[in-house]
Amino acid sequence: MSDQSDPAKPGAEFERDVKVEKPGIVGARWWHKSLMDEDGKVQRRSVLAGFAVAGGVVATMSAMGFGLYKLMAGESTALVPKKALDMQRQFGWDFGARGVPLVFNGVAEGPFQRSELRMLGQIMTPAPGANTKYQVGTLIESLYQQPTTTLPDPQDGQPAPDSAPFKPLADVLMPVITPEMKKAYAAGEALARLTGWRPGLAVLVDLPGPEAVAFAAGAASSFEPVLLLDNWPHPHGVVPSHMTLGALAYYQPRFLSTRERVVSAPLFVLDRARLSPYSEDTNKFDNRYYARMPKLDMLAKDGVRALFYVVATPAALPEPADLHAILSAKQTGAEPAVDVRALALSEFAPDPSVASDDKVYYGGTARTDAAFWDKYPFGSKPATTPGTPPASVAAAKDYQFVSRPAIASTLPSLGTVAVVATASGLILAAALDRRGSMNRFAGGWSG
């Protein structure tokens, strides 16, 4: 039985400060108030504020948390940058814009079983093997995530921000198919046909999200998709990644049917819109991110010897700053180096002399298609003179991945959003509409 010779205090109580209730995990933590009071070093307030700032901000504000909020009502507030993804995980994918609909262009017609979305994550997870470690499936994780906490009520009597009922993204997602996706799918199919099961190949598709997914679907018979999609959609997102998710939903049956492969050459799927221009003056939600592409030395260890870097057109070269250091890196590993060559979607087109089907061919004719491997003789250098690469190339195959003058590859503010927070770290609101939210909260609580 309980040993009551310990320093019991009549009426001493425990209070829960964190409760997590997710499909993947459930749990809770309680604190003993009297022992916390006894311990002068750890005051309840600082503990909770500390968790709010450093603990991944997943804590549900319980009765104790609400008390804290009241306690802080006299504190000054400020705009504070927070990681956009952290805020979405805590307050919901539509943080600061609850009830604002997502706009889907090219909604697919035909049957769509929404319940099947539950399997999307599993279908898009690479089979156990070398590719598993590279997968960045953050985008798919957004589908069923629930907010873990809510924003506190403002003191002006108005409803709390984001107080409308929350809908999981899976409930509002629509499958999409656009003409551009169809072209990308056909090009992916063509590449799979050309490469067959040739060993040592990998592909990095850097197209607008929906097209990148479509290309992966087209090539799925020969290449295993490996997602590098590291953000969540948002109604005001700089990156329209809900369209990418919609494309994944559309091609889900295709990805399912191609999971049984003889080979597992990786095809990395990147959204070119990940670094779209953004001005902090707008009311956009900065859900941009940097590519987490594996280094060529790592791919070499997995047996990759040749990497196709797929872009929309040669004009999309050079590669963005977040890929430059990786694709142009001098490889020093023990394995043979990975040869990287660019390939453009625009270089695939139907052959006017073949009217039989929707096939596209490299170079636009069956003859140029047959010469594909002559154009891409991996292991030899591209035809252009080494040195400073030309500002533009007529054909992607001629582009050279060489080190260029330093480009600022990281922006400290990328992927962050402004929130209204107290000095102790309690988050009061998103600040997408800066002036409005700030005035509303500062008016009530600033001392």
Next chain:
Amino acid sequence: MIHNIFALEVCLRLEPKSALREQLRDLVMRHPAATTPGKQWELLRRVAGLLIENEQLFEKGCWDFFDDDARAQKDYDMWSKGMITEEGARKVPSGMPAGEPRYMTFTIALLLKGGTPCARQMSVLCNVREPDLWKRETFVTILRGLSKVSYAAVKSDVLYLIPGDPDWGLTEADLKLPKFEYLREIA
């Protein structure tokens, strides 16, 4: 205040017909936000009792007791973050396909007031010979010993279960990930 820490995590086979996961979930999630030491002790006793009743499902596990103050605070924070950051949880459902095993974990961590009879008792309970550290009987003995915990000396406790929903069980591949290396086979 000097702190001690006790923590135990056990990984069990997730049996489709077993009500264990649901029972553990209900116990933790329905426990009141504001409660008393007695009720908190009762929660721990019932959780430990359920685990003991299902000891045949134990596959892997680990447990710790440290009386070093800095280590105790750091480790308790680490165990708490295991829940708060959902580190061990799957991000997508795994389903329950026939023939493929699924697993669950249950974690208990107690931040204790050092120098108390309770802390001393836990220290004695966890003084286990090296060859017996990872034996099933040892886990059961320690779980039984939790009924001696006095919540007057527990500054904080955290209890969590993976998965929350039955379709999100851990797979064999999950358990081979580096993040689960701390779990050892229970003999």
